[in-house]
Amino acid sequence: MNRAISKVFIITAVLFIALIVNLTWIMAVRAEWFRDRPENKRSIAEEMKIKRGDIIGFDGSVIVGTERRSGYYHRDYPQGTVAPQLIGYDSVRYGRSGIEAQLNDDLTGQSTDLGVQSWVDRLLGRKPKGAAVKLTLVPAVQKTAQSVLHGQKGAVVVLSPKTGALIASASAPTYDPANLEDRWARLSVDASAPLLNRPTQGLYVPGSAFKVVTAAAGLDTGKVTPDTEFVDTGTYVVFGGKVTNYGGAVYGPNDFTTALTYSINTTFGKVGNELGRKRLIAGMEGFGFYQTPPLPLPEGEVLPSGRYGKKGLLAPGAFMDPLDVAWAAVGQERLLATPLQMALVVGGVANGGRIMKPYYLQEIVSASGDVVGATEPEQWLVAMKPQTASELNTMMQRVVNAGTGTAAALEGIQVAGKTGTAEKGDGSDLAWFVAFAPADDPEVAVVVVIEDSGSTGGEVAAPLAAEVIKSALAQPALP
């Protein structure tokens, strides 16, 4: 009996040693790994003892502040809902997102730029103080952008074409960040996705708004000029299929400028095949399609645009037959683009073909009031020659002055733009308007996209874009 008892003891001893080995694995070997898991909210809770830096608008007003309750700092939102999907949340229970996550080290004063805590501070248990971050978002423009979206689903993006600064970024439906934790259960499962940051995460069929890209590629490669003549019969038959116009319209003889003005699909389908697959895709890549726009946000919060298949973004070299190319040239087929990407497209046209790196961080101000970091505007891509940009600018002015985008015209401000209507065949159309203004010296590039619009981009999105442009150009200063 004693031998069996000893054996059982040995087994229990082995089990206990297994416990210690496993514990060593967790507490010594993998401790760091566990600490860095996104599901681990312990560090967030501990950081709540640090006074988190404010998030300030371009006009100097506080968008996100802090409030102290029973020893912990909580976020408060003095201006209410301002770009919550972009700025993100800071929650013990649900973690962080958006700018709150991206700039966490600065906001909590743990960034090396802010100077490491001295050993005296550590010994005395003094907590680091967070730095404030000033954004390029202009609250007044942001609020206009949010109000034009009110009651609808969609997005508005306002960029500075000359610097790449993000002036406004609105996503609807939206939520009130002040009571996110209470509403989380509903918000996170809501089919209309209020937590989604549509400007950077919403993938939409670009429709005719994409014709700006096709036109830029056509003009830049010399395949067409603004005056090249085409004849529209209502259908363009190609590779056993056909391309038709919106609403079944027939335009007869037209030049390329007219084709953009009235958004003639058949002409753009022909231009697409004139260019061929490779030049069309190369043109898209020139605008930044097929790569993630370098707006610094956490992984997965900015999506790339391009042709999408069942498993996500297709390779630029993926096969397309001429019918695919024709439909892609009019912005349909498998194309999907984010509103941010489309803003970068029109921004590129506005800025003489040069696309600036998009950014939202104006500067970082340490707790002691020193500016410890700032973003210098930087060129990202060259999408076309200055000559091409200038021709396209003129063509896009015609769209607003005489074409599908007349609803975006403004008194005393020349707007250049392009409409887009992606039909889904069930009446739930997608309405686009992409624009910049003033046309001769562009200050803003604006993109409006409305889901389930029930009507065209010219009717639904263009007037909203005009309102946003008016609000932006009325500001005393823009980034």
Next chain:
Amino acid sequence: MSRRNLELVFLVLAGAVSTMAYVSVYAGRFREINSVSIVYGLVFVGIFLLLHVLVRVLLPQADPFVLPITALLAAIGLTEIFRIRPSLALTQGQWLLVGAGLFVLTVLLVRDHMKLDRYRYIIGAVGLVLLVATIVLGTTINGAKLWIHAFGFSIQPSEFAKLAIVVFLAGYLDDKKVLLSVPTRHVLGVPLPAAKYFGPLLIMWVMSLAMLVFMKDFGMALLFMSIFVALMYMATARIVYVVAGVGLFAAAAAIAVSIVPHVQDRFSVWLDPWPHAATTGYQLLQSLFTIADGGVAGAGFGRGFLLFANRQPVVPDLQTDFIFAAISNEMGLLGAAGVILLYLLFVWRGFRIAVFAPDGFSKLLAAGLATAFALQTFIIIGGVTRLIPLTGITLPFVSYGGSSITANLMLVALLLMVSNRTNIIRGGSDLERRRMAERG
């Protein structure tokens, strides 16, 4: 040094260590050390000194290490409970007092554990009734039906049933071990003893299965089955019982995993907790994060991050099933491994008592109690560290819970009785042997 003086020295050491830990928590909490904090510490030490005096008088030759280890573990538990929620520590202190009372009562009433063998069927029946009562009358907490509400208390009868079943099995198996070791026939080449002796295995299996299905508790079922298999093996030294027991339990577990949603959740969370981080896996992951955060040296008593701003613990059930996560966080790897070694030391003393015991019943009783204690500790620590699927059972002496601490103090009383008898027979004084004979 005599056994009792050794015990006293270790008790005083344990008392000193635990008073320091307690004062550290108190200071961290109230930013001062006052006389109240010291009084609480002294009351705790007082309870164990009283038990020591009782043991000195009634069980003079009992093992000197078991009681100090118990005291140290109870002190660590009380300190952490106080750390997490001070009001619960007071309740737990009262339960410790009740447990000490039951310890005294057990020693006074039983005096000699050999008497228990005579009542083994009654004791076994009591154990069974306790379990059946839980199934019938129990309320469900955290998905498992382990509790009976009576007289304003929540009682966890399975903690006491565990003791009763060990006493019964030790007696029964010691009686039948020869019959169980002799195969009467072969099935598929496997030698089997007569069905009527094999029957208890099946009864235990059915009971474990019933616990799994009706109480939805994997941990207790595993514990009971393991105790049974270990005792069968120790009684007969035949590996076939282990194989059969493990096989039957695996079958029962497979059934439970497929039909009991609560057990299923626990199992899938164990395999991969990450997709369930916000739901069923929240508790386990928070436990792992809390443990990992302790690092090698730990945050220090009262200094770890265990409570949210609203004073809710970071891990749900931190003061009960997950208390080991709190200990790991504040005591670090060194402290947590130390606590595990403390449990191992206790278990070793238990098995040592069994090995030296002069008769089969005593051996099986001590070894069975030690096994039960060891496995309960392993199941819950392994659970909160994701070594095995998580099941809600208490960490002996440390977790908050009246049933657990009182039942485990009775377990200590039984172990000390076996030890005392053994040591007297193997070399006590004439007087002690004569007293023993009078009792028997």
